Amino acid sequence: MKLRTLGLTVLGAVGLSALTACKKDEAPAATAAAPAPAVKAAPLPADTPLPPEDTAPAQAPQGGGTVRGIVTFKGTPPASTPIDPGTDPNCEGMDLVEQPVHVKDGKLANVLVRVQGNVPGQSTPPPSSMVVVDQNRCTYLPRVQGAVVGQPLVLMNSDGTLHNVRGMAGKKQLFNVTQPPLKTREAQPPADAEVIRLKCDIHPWMTAFVVVNPNPYFSTSSEDGAFTLQGVPPGTYTLEAWHETLGTKTAQVTVTEGQEAQVSFEFVAAR
Template sequence: MKLRMLGLTVAGAVGLSALSACKKDEAPPAATAAAPAAIKAAPLPADTPLPKDEAPAQEAPKSGGTIHGIVAFKGTPPAAAPITPGSDPNCDGMDLVDQSVHVQGGKLANVLVRVQGNVPGQPTTPPSSMVVVDQNRCTYQPRVQGAVAGQPLVLMNSDGTLHNVRGMSAGKQLFNVMQPPLKTKEAMPPQEADVIRLKCDIHPWMTAWVVMSPHPYFATSGEDGAFTIEGVPPGTYTLEAWHETLGTKTAQVTVTEGQQAQTSFEFIAAKGK
């Protein structure tokens, strides 16, 4: 199912009165037989269920070359901080530790790797697909992903409780969207936004990140540390690997038409860790 862009910036502040809405007695709306065929343009964000199988794939051109790499972590990763979920029964089953540094077998997940700056021949319009952020068991999913400037964010609430999504960048609030249970809304980040942090004031442990680029040449490392960026025009580029707490690393890579370029990044544990 394809969704039409609303192009709406949602702003505002969540008052303390909104916190009282996140209670057990907030009953989720009754399930409908089928979701509407599309989100219709409206003066305010539209609410509609979003199918679980909606594919938010990026639309990078398939010509050009491919960049493949691994993000490694050297040393002992910091211990995951425990999370106290509170008394909301809709949060049952959530992760009880913070996943800001997610290392398995010396490989680092949730690193956003992107080509720095503009790319010759890059698309002049953003992809028609939307960037989906789901709120499931009081956790943002995925935790880290990329987006092209001009792409709207689809903010999906799969929980039977009230959430809000506050988008912040460089200390400035970009939008603040209140989400009733089992509803979907949209927010349009400003073109100049770079790294956007998403927070829920009602469930303060909830955090996610959306890293913006002027083009679709980016990818997020998986649990095996691997990432792949496809359709990159031939040329020599600077790649940036961004992590929410460990900072950034850069590497030079040369892309050849129809070929796969290999690169790697390594983040190191802080001294004494």
Template sequence: MKLRTFSLAMIGAAGLAVLPGCKKDEAPAAPSTPAATPEPSKPATPEPAQAQTPPAPAGKSTIKGVVKFTGTAPAPTDVAPSSDPACEGMPLKDQPVMVKDGKLQNVLVRVKGNVAGAPAASASSPAVVIDQVKCTYTPRVMGAQAGQPIQVKNSDQTLHNVRAMAGTKPIFNMAQPPSMPPVNKTTPADTELLQLKCDVHPWMKAFIHVSPHPYFSTTGEDGAFTLSGLPAGTYTLEAWHETLGTKTAEVTVKDDETAEASFEFTAG
């Protein structure tokens, strides 16, 4: 009985000895301190924008003139009537050389080569629009700036295909059923002349002259052309016709003035 009492006393003493040791091992509570106020976040420093050269302002000079034709114009060639009802009313003569009162139509006049400071074209530039009406491309001859959009419409209730060629090199070929949205393409920068054809109606043709600048004009019935917004300087003008070839002329224009130029084509 005494032995049991002694054992209990020893266990109790041991337990008391352990308790202080446990308390000693605990980390003392840190004194409470007010939370640090976070510094306000600073806006991120934007990356410096890439330096861009703004487009040079358009010039204030103008070149205008007339393209004439002397002699007898070649006779137009016959176009066989089409059995396609959508082609009813189409021209039955193919007449590349169109002359009225000695003035030549469908001549593309442009500044040859590059023009320093000329504004560049982009996908957001106004489109060059060609329509297909009574199985005929309208207009037949037009100019475009490299990088400028091309839009080909189909106003006929029949199937066309728009095939663009640069010489013998195919550029694009798109089928265009009736009521289909316009064909939208970008003018290539590595070619100077696109010809549009339709394999369904093989007499259809149109020409797009491509320039690195916007200084071009196509003559109408009056044979007149106007190139506006040019910087002052001396330029080589080029007049192009699909069957009569090309002629050139040197023109000097002063700032904010108008210079005149003229071209003359002859038969054969």
């Protein structure tokens, strides 16, 4: 099964502008002057609608075979890092720890598993459906997802506070989109961008990744470590499992029409 995907263009008006420093909220002391109430997230305003057919995940490719597997983690995961959200009341309810290596019961989440390179016989244009990154409670959701080269990437702000989305490829800035409360934008990175890191200068703990692939056969491991790639044409392929801090693992897989192949990956804690 392929993952929800990303690509980047500017939806409506794209503002490429830098921002700075970001915080979260804490309840004020009873004796302190009450701050202005938080603006609650609401449906997107009528001037920036996202048609349901554009935001729905793309349908899995038909025919072919299926690749299923589990991503595991051996050893003790790195300790999570506390987040100081500051005093932005719109961040209420966000996670207060940074946990790039998300392990539960020995299973590793947020690993992007993909078929490497071009797939023979696949000359279809990129999906018209949009890959959506939502800013919700001062957190990017999802943290890791895939996109086909050229697929539209929509940046959504569901919070009642200002954000920005800075897209980076290594140390190179690809775009910087201002996100007013309850607005959407679209951004388009260069065609050769492969791993795009998203960050917010206003809320500096916010991080997400979009892995851009030449074919639509990719999936992100869930909390139980599971991933599924559907509709893969028959053939022998190299699968890559990518993690934001642990690097990559590869494995060979042979796909047969109408059959299911099993492939698993194990990441090991640093010694």
